[in-house]
Amino acid sequence: MFDHLEMAPADAILGLTEAFKRDKTPNKINLGVGVYKDANGETPVLESVRLAEAHVLKAEATKSYLPIAGDPEYGALTRALLLGESNAIDAEDRALTAHTPGGTGALRVAADFIKRCFGEVAVWMSDPTWANHPAIFDAAGLETKAYPYYDADARGVAFDAMRDALQEAPRGDVVLLHACCHNPSGVDLDAEQWRALSAIIKERGLLPLVDFAYQGFGDGLSEDAEGLRILCDTVADLLICSSYSKNFGLYRDRCGALTVVGASHDAAARAMSHIEKVVRANYSNPPALGGAIVKEILTDAKLRATWEREVSDMRTRINGMRVLFVDSLKNAGVKQDFSFIKRQRGMFSFSGLTREQVVELRTKYAIYIVGSGRINVAGMTEANMETLCTALAKVLQ
C-alpha cells in the first residue's frame, strides 16, 4: 500500500536540528530552532514549573477526562493574562476559552472552526510568517493569502503596503496577526499602527486571528499584550491562539488556548459550541498536566512571583544577547551595520544573511541558521559569542 509513496520533505526547521545533532564539530552553534536557551545553552524546566508540577502530582486524584474545552478556570486565567486582570471583555462576559494542545493545536482548531462556520473565506498572513501558519490553514482546506509585512531595506514593518493590501481584502476574510515578537522577523507593529490596523479591520468587516506565542519575551507580560488590547477596544469579534510553550517552557506538555471573543456572551457561546465540535472530532479533549501546572502557578502568589521573575530573566537575557551580538560583530571587524538587531524583539531576528552565507556558516563553521537568515538570538551565549562573530566576520567579508 505504501510502496509508491514519495518521501515527504523534511521539516525545514526541525530537519536542521537533526543535522545539528549529527554534527560532531566541537563548539557547533544552533541558531535554528525556536526554543529558548539559557546562558549555558540549555532549555531547563523553570523553577516555578518544577514546584507547581510537584504540587499538582501530589494532589492529583484522577486521570479521568477533562471537559472538551478544558477546565473553565484555566480559561479565565488565560484571558486575564492576555486581556488584563479586570478587562472589559470579561466584565461583559463576551469571551470563552478552550484549552488546546499548544499554540499549534489552537491554530488548527481555529482553522477548522473557520472552515466549518465561514466556508470559503481566505486567511491573510504576513509575508513572511512562521512556516507552519500556511501549512495549518492549508490542511484545514482554507485558502491562504499574504499581506506585505517586512521591509528588508528599512528593517522594519512595511506598514503602508500592509494597510493597502488589507484594505482590499474581501469582507469576512480572516487576518492572522502576530501579537508580539514576530516570527521570523523580530519586528512588531507599534501602538499607533495597531490602532490604524484595528480601524481597517473594523471598517472592512474582517475577522482578526491573533497568534500570541511569545507573551513576556518582548518588553513585558502586559506590554506585549498592548496591540491585542488595542484591537479588543475596537473590534467586537476576534480569535486568539495563545501558547504556554515558551513563557512557561512547557514545550513538550503541549499547552495553549483558543479564545473566542464575540459581540455578546450568546455570540461567544454559539462560536464555542462549534469549536467544541471541532475539538471532539480532532483529539476529544486536551491533555491535563500542562494546564494544571499553569493554573497552579497563576493562582499561587509565591509561584506566580517566581514565574514572573523567570520570564523577566529570559527576556533580559535575550535582549542582552542582542546588544552583545551587535557589539561583538563590531569588535570582530564587521563593517556592516547590524544595530537593527537591538531594536528587534523576541527570540528571532532576520539577520539579512543570504542563503549562500547561511550554507557557508553551516559547512565551514558548524553554525546552524535557517535558510531565510532567521536567527534565534536565544541560541547565543557569552561563551559562544566570539566563535560566532569571528565566523560571521569571515563570511561577511
Ligand SMILES: Cc1ncc(COP(=O)(O)O)c(C=O)c1O
Ligand atoms: C508564531 C508561532 N505561533 C505558534 C507557535 C506554536 O507553538 P506551540 O504549538 O509549540 O505552543 C509557534 C512556535 O514556534 C510560533 O512561533
